[in-house]
Amino acid sequence: MLDTSKLMLNKGSLNGHVIIVTGGGTGLGKTMAHCFSQLGAKVSIWGRRKDVLENTASEIEKLTGTKVLPLSCDVRNYDEIENALNLCISELGEISGLVNNAAGNFISPTERISHRAFDIIIDIVLKGSKNCILALGNYWIKNKKQGNVLSITTTYATTGSGYVVPSAAAKAGLLAITKSLAVEWAKYNIRFNTISPGPFPTKGAWDRLFPEILREKLDFTNKIPLKRVGEHYELANLASFLMSEFSSFINGEEIIIDGGEWLKGAGEFNFLDMISNDEWTEIEAIVRNAKS
Ligand code: HXC
Ligand code: NAP
Numbered sequence: 164m165l166d167t168s169k170l171m172l173n174k175g176s177l178n179g180h181v182i183i184v185t186g187g188g189t190g191l192g193k194t195m196a197h198c199f200s201q202l203g204a205k206v207s208i209w210g211r212r213k214d215v216l217e218n219t220a221s222e223i224e225k226l227t228g229t230k231v232l233p234l235s236c237d238v239r240n241y242d243e244i245e246n247a248l249n250l251c252i253s254e255l256g257e258i259s260g261l262v263n264n265a266a267g268n269f270i271s272p273t274e275r276i277s278h279r280a281f282d283i284i285i286d287i288v289l290k291g292s293k294n295c296i297l298a299l300g301n302y303w304i305k306n307k308k309q310g311n312v313l314s315i316t317t318t319y320a321t322t323g324s325g326y327v328v329p330s331a332a333a334k335a336g337l338l339a340i341t342k343s344l345a346v347e348w349a350k351y352n353i354r355f356n357t358i359s360p361g362p363f364p365t366k367g368a369w370d371r372l373f374p375e376i377l378r379e380k381l382d383f384t385n386k387i388p389l390k391r392v393g394e395h396y397e398l399a400n401l402a403s404f405l406m407s408e409f410s411s412f413i414n415g416e417e418i419i420i421d422g423g424e425w426l427k428g429a430g431e432f433n434f435l436d437m438i439s440n441d442e443w444t445e446i447e448a449i450v451r452n453a454k455s
Contacts, residue, residue, distance in 0.1 A: 164197070169396040172202055176407055177403065180407075183209060183299070184208050185210070186266060188233070194398065199406065204406075205231075206229070238292070239294070244298045257306075261313070263315065266287060268284060268288075268329075269327075269372070296340065300351075310352070322425060322428075341417070349414060355415060356416045358401055360420050361422055361425070363392060363398055
């Protein structure tokens with residue numbers, strides 16, 4: 164559960180906000196929902212599994228005393244999204260924000276993925292987010308209300324990555340929607356940003372992306388300059404800032420929170436941190452001698 168003693172915003176910072184978090188029943192979505200609720204927002208959590216959503220909603224409500232509305236829906240189906248949105252408005256009132264967090268993903272060599280499985284990932288991540296953005300966007304535009312959309316992408320939305328190709332394609336598309344609508348819909352007072360997290364332990368991601376058999380072989384914290392994975396409160400603080408008025412001039416940004424992981428992979432000579440001091444002395448002598 165989220166350690167609320169580590170939250171950066173004051174209690175009440177999100178009073179008056181009503182925020183939808185897709186995939187809010189588990190993992191990072193649950194953490195963000197808890198954080199928003201702790202800060203005073205009414206939250207609606209969406210996902211496919213009703214029992215998971217109901218348990219999470221009552222767990223958060225008990226801790227924060229603020230209304231959490233669980234709504235079972237599949238983000239791939241536009242009609243289900245419109246129904247959920249209408250229920251949400253009638254139960255919680257005017258919606259102020261959307262967090263596109265629901266996702267599907269698994270590691271696999273691409274040639275082992277069927278065209279159906281490829282479609283499923285694109286449908287959940289890209290089309291599902293598009294469905295929520297269109298439904299909420301049209302509601303905000305029609306009712307002349309301001310809106311705020313935060314999407315959870317990944318660092319490989321920009322770099323691409325083998326072994327998660329459907330997810331990389333879908334997250335790249337979501338990043339493109341974000342940057343496009345941040346400009347186009349600014350005239351309606353709707354802003355768009357993304358957070359691209361590095362590894363943050365959740366059951367959903369770990370079971371599908373870092374299974375035990377891989378964890379035994381590879382210590383992936385070595386890829387991260389800060390030598391550790393992310394802590395949930397770190398992401399929750401960033402998300403709550405982006406959903407609050409304190410970030411009202413931030414629009415169209417991708418904010419990376421990964422301990423420097425992707426830069427380490429990108430920098431030409433970053434692999435040299437494996438060289439010892441003695442080896443550097445030897446290398447320096449050789450390099451200084453290069454002229455001769
Ligand atoms: C190859 C696979 C597979 C695998 C499933 N499939 N697992 N193919 N390798 N390991 C294929 C199936 O054979 C099937 O294709 C198709 O995928 C759909 O599988 P189902 O189990 O029938 O579908 P469904 O129950 O809807 O499950 C969807 C899912 C599942 C995406 C496959 O993983 C899921 O529900 N995920 C939701 C949560 C999640 O993924 N969380 C992680 C997000 S983490 P065929 O052709 O046989 O019908 C994340 C972090 C990224 O994104 C960055 C980390 C640093
Ligand atoms: P998670 O716990 O598995 O969360 C995924 C959520 O999406 C689940 O609650 C799931 O609920 C929901 N979902 C999946 N398919 C759906 C559908 N068709 N309709 C509605 N809801 C659906 O994984 P997580 O690690 O917290 O991931 C959350 C987000 O962070 C994702 O966008 C992921 O790509 C991103 N991310 C995570 C990490 C990480 O290290 N954890 C890193 C980078 C990015 P149901 O199964 O009940 O539908």
